Amino acid sequence: MVSLEVQKIGFLFPGQGAQSVGMCRGLLDQHAIARDVFERASAILGYDLADVCLNGPESRLSATEYSQPALFVSSIAAIEVMRIEQPQILAQATVAAGLSLGEYTAVCFAGALDFESSVRLVQRRGQAMQAAADAVESGMASVLGLDVDKLTDVCRQAVEPGEVLQIANLLCPGNIAVSGHKTALARLETVAMEAGAMKVIPLSVAGAFHTPLMASAVDSLTEALAEMPIVDAKIPVVSNVDARSHTSPDEIRSLLARQVVSPVRWEESVRQMIADGTQGFFEVGAGRVLRGILRRIDRKMPAEGFGDDN
Numbered sequence: 001m002v003s004l005e006v007q008k009i010g011f012l013f014p015g016q017g018a019q020s021v022g023m024c025r026g027l028l029d030q031h032a033i034a035r036d037v038f039e040r041a042s043a044i045l046g047y048d049l050a051d052v053c054l055n056g057p058e059s060r061l062s063a064t065e066y067s068q069p070a071l072f073v074s075s076i077a078a079i080e081v082m083r084i085e086q087p088q089i090l091a092q093a094t095v096a097a098g099l100s101l102g103e104y105t106a107v108c109f110a111g112a113l114d115f116e117s118s119v120r121l122v123q124r125r126g127q128a129m130q131a132a133a134d135a136v137e138s139g140m141a142s143v144l145g146l147d148v149d150k151l152t153d154v155c156r157q158a159v160e161p162g163e164v165l166q167i168a169n170l171l172c173p174g175n176i177a178v179s180g181h182k183t184a185l186a187r188l189e190t191v192a193m194e195a196g197a198m199k200v201i202p203l204s205v206a207g208a209f210h211t212p213l214m215a216s217a218v219d220s221l222t223e224a225l226a227e228m229p230i231v232d233a234k235i236p237v238v239s240n241v242d243a244r245s246h247t248s249p250d251e252i253r254s255l256l257a258r259q260v261v262s263p264v265r266w267e268e269s270v271r272q273m274i275a276d277g278t279q280g281f282f283e284v285g286a287g288r289v290l291r292g293i294l295r296r297i298d299r300k301m302p303a304e305g306f307g308d309d310n
Contacts, residue, residue: 004304006279008094011109012294013075013102016205018287019067021056024074027307028054033084034077037115041073044119049073064133064206068101068126069119075105075285076115078307082284089282095245095273097238099290100169100209100264101125104256109284110233112252117228124224128217129260133207135216137182138164140205141189145174145198154195155180158187168210169264172296174198179208214260222257243268245276270297282306 027034028050038050052061053070060066082090096106104125108118143151151167155178159165165180165188178188189200207213230252236245239255243265246252270281270293280302283290291303 004089004092004280004282004302006302007092008277008279009089009092010273010278010281011093011096011106012281012283012290013096013098013105013109014071014283014285014287014289015098015100015102016064016067016071016209017203018285018289019053019061019070020286021054021058021061023053023070023286024050024077024307025054027074027077027081031077031081033080037077037080038073040115041069041119044116045069045123062204062206064130065123065126068122068129071101071286072105072108072118072122074307075102076108076118078284079109082306093235093282095236095238095276095278097240097269097273099266100240100259102285103237103240103259105285106237107230107233107252107256110235110237110247112230112233112237112247112249113228121224121228125217125221125260128220129209129214130206132214132217136207136213138180138208138213139182139185140168140177140179140203140207140209141185142169142171142175142177142201142203143188143192143197143199144201146176146192146195147174148176150195151176151178151192154188154192154197155184158191159184164208164211164213166211167263168208170267171264172267172293175293175296177203179211179213181208181213210260210263212261217260218257221260225253225257228253238269238273240264240266240269243272245272266293267297270294274298274301280304283308 168179169177
């Protein structure tokens with residue numbers, strides 16, 4: 001049971017990197033509604049998603065085309081369990097946001113897109129991003145201990161002509177992720193440590209997300225989004241692209257397409273939600289990454305989670 005004792009709650013949904021083999025075991029073992037959510041998703045995806053989450057292998061679960069549906073469906077399954085067991089918490093939701101892939105979950109949670117359409121869209125996104133990642137040797141890494149200006153300079157020093165290496169996720173003070181060609185990432189650690197970084201951590205993702213190297217995915221996503229029955233969101237969704245709240249279908253469509261080539265402004269998004277009156281946060285889905293980041297942004301802000309049973 002959860003007990004966040006505030007009136008205005010921001011719901012947060014994780015992105016890639018939060019997945020792990022065995023995720024959702026508690027939800028699936030204990031709740032028929034969670035199994036139903038996974039079965040509905042599997043019928044659309046064409047494979048047994050619960051089996052991938054529970055048994056992997058890790059190489060399959062971590063592949064973009066599988067991890068994105070897994071993370072989306074695991075969060076929605078947790079929401080459906082909460083809808084039965086703790087509707088009072090959901091009734092206090094005043095805003096939603098998600099890290100990268102998690103923004104799609106937030107859009108569905110906010111009522112702008114139905115579950116089945118969301119599953120199709122997330123599958124299309126994962127496939128498009130996987131194809132873009134397969135086209136070039138690229139990846140991501142988190143850099144701890146440098147500010148934006150220093151890290152921007154580090155990227156300039158580490159990159160060579162024809163390569164991409166740039167800030168991709170502005171997570172929280174002292175934790176910023178960069179994306180780019182693997183050749184540039186191979187030089188990053190040395191340059192970053194010389195500049196005063198505490199640590200450089202390679203991320204378990206397939207490619208250089210949130211950079212121009214994902215440009216080939218935009219057309220596919222734009223086409224898919226144009227076909228989706230997006231309606232006005234019931235609560236605002238904060239976009240990774242501009243760190244602002246949105247409810248309009250046209251704005252949501254445009255921002256979701258732009259998101260894969262734009263830096264994720266997560267710290268700014270969280271601070272904006274707090275400035276707008278959010279009194280506490282709920283992280284729903286796999287892992288505890290977002291609560292850890294939140295503590296670095298505002299240590300006093302109440303936060304709980306649901307669905308991170310692995």
